[in-house]
Amino acid sequence: MRNPTTPVTDALYEYILAHTVREDHLLDALLRETRNLPNAHWAATPEQVAFLTMLVRLTQARRILEIGTFTGYAPLAMALAQPDDGTIVTCDIAAGWSEMGLHYWRDAKVERQIERRIGRSHDIVRQLLAEGHMGTFDLIYLDADKAEYGNFIAAAEALLVPGGLLVADDVFWNGRVVDDGDPDPKTAGVREFNARIFEDLRFDLAMVPIANGMTLARKK
Numbered sequence: 430m431r432n433p434t435t436p437v438t439d440a441l442y443e444y445i446l447a448h449t450v451r452e453d454h455l456l457d458a459l460l461r462e463t464r465n466l467p468n469a470h471w472a473a474t475p476e477q478v479a480f481l482t483m484l485v486r487l488t489q490a491r492r493i494l495e496i497g498t499f500t501g502y503a504p505l506a507m508a509l510a511q512p513d514d515g516t517i518v519t520c521d522i523a524a525g526w527s528e529m530g531l532h533y534w535r536d537a538k539v540e541r542q543i544e545r546r547i548g549r550s551h552d553i554v555r556q557l558l559a560e561g562h563m564g565t566f567d568l569i570y571l572d573a574d575k576a577e578y579g580n581f582i583a584a585a586e587a588l589l590v591p592g593g594l595l596v597a598d599d600v601f602w603n604g605r606v607v608d609d610g611d612p613d614p615k616t617a618g619v620r621e622f623n624a625r626i627f628e629d630l631r632f633d634l635a636m637v638p639i640a641n642g643m644t645l646a647r648k649k
């Protein structure tokens with residue numbers, strides 16, 4: 430089939446940024462500081478954050494779970510978009526990265542909205558289930574532990590409310606998902622996720638060609 434998606438050239442990318450990403454002092458400052466890190470590319474891109482912000486507002490997501498905090502850029506954006514009584518649980522295997530986000534969360538007055546948990550995503554998910562948080566999250570942003578992506582679907586289904594949204598980042602994995610010769614376990618994990626979620630009729634599905642690809646899976 431002919432690919433009808435307009436290729437995003439550098440010029441078109443600049444155009445997208447110029448026409449969707451509005452200035453936000455704290456988000457911009459946190460992203461600038463994040464960009465000094467060698468692994469700055471881990472952070473969500475500004476147009477993804479605009480998209481996440483829209484999803485949070487559209488779904489009115491009160492309870493959000495983020496897998497993979499990094500410097501706290503996406504949780505800052507999502508917290509700002511939540512209703513007043515919103516809360517976010519965000520987890521990361523490393524404690525260090527998210528320290529950067531803390532004072533931005535504080536300045537944005539969303540610090541108390543965001544609960545940071547440190548540990549492996551699968552342990553945190555097990556903790557949440559053991560604490561009785563089944564069927565309580567309105568939105569889950571999956572953005573870590575690619576090798577285990579496929580294994581996360583069952584937990585997401587258990588943790589989401591009916592109608593809740595799973596947003597999975599990096600589903601193109603730099604295009605490597607279509608390279609059958611790529612033996613990397615992370616590529617295999619993302620491929621596994623894409624295959625399993627497609628087969629899983631408990632979710633409505635859309636795959637969005639933004640940044641490295643994002644899948645929206647709505648629990649029916």
Ligand SMILES: C[S@@+](CC[C@H](N)C(=O)[O-])C[C@H]1O[C@@H](n2cnc3c(N)ncnc32)[C@H](O)[C@@H]1O
Nearest residue numbers: 471472473497499503521522549550572573574
């Ligand atoms: C792509 S970054 C997250 C970016 C962030 N969501 C954002 O949008 O700015 C992925 C993060 O996941 C963390 N991570 C990697 N493996 C993990 C695991 N098994 N459990 C929890 N966190 C993990 C890394 O330390 C890294 O900070």
